[in-house]
Amino acid sequence: MNDSKHPLSLGQQLMTRLDEAARCSLPGGGVTRLFCSEEHRRVLTLIGDWMRQAGLTPELDASGNLVGRNDRALAGERTLILGSHQDTVVEGGKYDGMLGVALPLQALQALKDEGIELPYGIEVVAFGDEEGTRFQSTLIGSRALAGTFDPASLEARDADGVSLGEALRDFGGDPGAISSLARAPEQVLGFCEVHIEQGPVLEHRDHAVGVVTALTGIERHRITLTGKAGHAGTTPMPGRHDALVGAAEMVMEADRVLNATQELVGVIGKLDVRPNAVNVIPAEATFTLELRSPDPRGRRVGREQLLSAFANIAEARGLVLDMQQTYSAEAVDCADWMIEALEAASEECGQPAERLFSGAGHDGLAMHDVTDIGMLFVRCRGGLSHHPDEAITAEDAEAATRVMMAFLRGFDERS
Structure with missing residues (x-):
């Protein structure tokens, strides 16, 4: 049992949080958490607590994203956006999407505990919908931030005939205000997402992390x-x-x-x-x-x-x-400077991080329309994803968290 003399490592703490989030699921195998569902609401309560522990102020935005901001972001300073999606496919895994929400919050909390204050604005976003499982309308939250949200998608209906707009209003969002969420490009420093690889390349290379060059x-x-x-x-x-x-x-x-x-x-x-x-x-x-x-x-x-x-x-x-x-x-490229910054952070942490291409789509496909994007991959067992057996190790979670901390500490020198 853990005690004050033997605190959990950052990787173990992160794995515990991911296990907690996985319990916000419909019954059955794996994790099923759909956009604007009761399970979505429950997981946002957890994420909001993590945001506050990391020194961020959480807010549910009009499109169903939970956005946590530090004081500099709240004051209107230029901001680096981090994050990923909370929703899953039916009977999916516990790391796809959620890792990219929990890990940057773990890294920010660790920096805060070390007394390090970042000299720029930070937003961590738990995007409401990326998989499109409920309404078959993907990237809703990230398109809202990028200013490319199509209001026609509000008419999409789920299997029970509920429209996206109706579900969003019931959830506490505001379909009519989504257009106001668009970020001004000059106010955004970049967007960086952490995600499991969903493929076997890192496992074959025996590397904990990799740096993504482009999204399919x-x-x-x-x-x-x-x-x-x-x-x-x-x-x-x-x-x-x-x-x-x-x-x-x-x-x-x-x-x-x-x-x-x-x-x-x-x-x-x-x-x-x-x-x-x-x-x-x-x-x-x-x-x-x-x-x-x-x-x-x-x-x-x-x-x-x-x-x-x-x-x-x-x-x-x-x-x-x-x-x-x-x-x-369309496929989008990650920014060269973001690739190099993530490589430098990996090298600082003693982690080899070769470049690789993402065969999956991510929120970066939308965020690319408003800012430069970057992505850090984390090794997953067997390259398996969208499956209940999706798995990462605490050691790799630790390595990726340390890389993110190094990336955030050095970011102002490269931005």
Whole structure:
């Protein structure tokens, strides 16, 4: 048991906090915490306490972000923004997103305990929604800060028919005031996020941390195939217009193209069938297609190849095809000076930190529109993420916290 003679290390303290946050979840495996949910409300109570312990003043903003500011930020001085998202996928892990909220607060509290006052403004943001699990409208909070929030997304509805705008008002936000959250670029020093890698590179290199060079581009499409329902026992096989069979052929074509194309990955992650009955030929199948690549040209070529193949499959099977793009975010580069600052901080802490690319999207995709961005990756076991078995070690948590402390101490010399 811990006592005053054997205080917990920074890494152990951080792991304890992350365990506490993980209990703010719907029942079931892993962590499920959706935007503007009761679990969201509960975790913000925890995060608000962490912010106050770090010397920050917490405030829920109009878009559902919890923002903690130090005195200099409250006084209007130029500000460095840190943070990540609190929301999760369904039955996700306890570190994706939340690590980037808890770790900078742990680092700031440690600096405060050492009597170090940073000579610039600090904001730590627990972004409300990055995963898009509840409303399929991602980066809500970070787009609000960047000034690129689309008010039309307030009409998006969850599975129960509740609109994003309604949920936000019930949560204590103010949809009508979101536009006022946009940060003035001249007032922002930069945005830096800590995140688990969600890949195996750091584990293969046996490094605790890595410095990110760029964030991937992402696009999503909704594909709907309409055929003709019929009795499964009396309708002859030849001439059927089975929407699910057409969708299955498209899934296999997507897998073939994605495996054959360099620097392009993707997934068909959701499939809905109507009428979804055991003895009825499917009349309609709707599925999602997500494509990711750092190369916009490669993503465009892959998209065109797939959508052309889908059109040919639909025609051959007598199906009506409807294809709609639902989301798009171009790849963005991390700022050279931010990369170098994180490398210098890692070197100061004795941590090798090679550069690597992020294959996932993050709040930095939005924040890039208002300021320079940087990102520090932390090793995760097996590269596993969006899964209940997502894991990091206390030793790596300690190393990353120390790197963030060094980054913050030296930041004024580089900004």
